[in-house]
Amino acid sequence: MKSTPISLLLFLLTAYTVASQTVTANKPADYIYASDGTKLFAKVSGKGPVCIFVHGGPGMWSKSFEVLKGNNLEKKLSMVYYDQRGSGRSDASVSKNYSIDRMIEDIEDIRRSLGVEKVYLMSHSFGGIIAANYAKKFPEHLNGLILLNSTLCVNNSIEGQIKYINGLLNTNFTITNSNEIFPVFSKAKNKLSEKGLEYTLLSESKKTVALLDSIDREKPNNNDFGRNVWKIEEYIHDFRPMTAAISIPVLVxxxxKDYAIGVDHYKLFEFPNQKTVRIDGGHVLYYERNKEFTQAVFSFIESQQIQNK
Structure with missing residues (x-):
C-alpha cells in the first residue's frame, strides 16, 4: 500500500424480499466486462444478501481484505471482491476513463451482472469516496452502505496524518496553503520512515503491516488507476457535506487509533440514518479486531432486515 502519497489512507440472514436477494444462477466466473468493455475482476463467495466490497489504495486490490479474515463475512453474506479498473487483477481502462462516474458505473455493471435489484456496499479507506458517490447516485439499488475506516476527504485525512506524525516525532511540519498538502505530507512521511515507524499509521503492530505488505506484493503490476488518479481533481473534493443528502441506512x-484516516474524521459525516461503531484499533480492523468488525456488520444487516419486514 505504498505506491502513491495517499496510499497510507490507505470498505446475514437468508433473503426474504427482493431487497435482500442472494447470488444464484447469475454468479459470474470471477470476471465481468464493464459497459465500456473493460475487464473487471469480481469474485463472488459466501451465502446471503449480496455485499460488494470497494477496496482502497487508490490502486490496490481486494485480496488482502479477503484473505485477512474479511472472508468471515461470507458466513452470512454473498461477498463480491472486485478490483477497481486499473488495479489488481482488473484491466486498465480501455476508455482511459477513471472518473468517479465511471468507477461507480463499474459497480452498477457488477450489480446488474449478478441479477440482483439491491445490494449492500462496503468500502475501506479511499474506497469510501467511490462508495459514497455510488450511494448518492443509485440509492434505489442499496440496502445499506458500510464505511469501514473510510475517508470522504483526502486532504483532511492527510492533514490528520501530518498532525499525528508531528505529535509522535515532536516535529513541526506545517501546511500554509492547500497546494502544500502533498509536498509537506511527503516530507513528514519520509521522516516517519527514517524512524522505522511508518507502520504506525495503519496499526500498532509491525507484524500486521508486514503481513499486509506480503500479500500486497503478490498484486499484479497493474497500477494504471493509481498513476492517473491525482490528475483527476474531483478525487480531492471534500465529500462530507454530500452525506446529508444520502438517506439510506449507513454503518460507519x-x-x-486509525491515524491513516483520522480518529475524528467520521465526526463530520452527516448521514441522516447513520450508525457509528468505534472499535479500539487502527486501519486494519477487519483483521486485528475481526470479531468486533463482523459482529458490527452482521448486527447492521440484521437490523435492516427486521425494519424491512
Missing part, C-alpha cells in the same frame, strides 16, 4: 465503522 471507525478505529480509535
Amino acid at each position: 465503522i471507525t478505529g480509535k
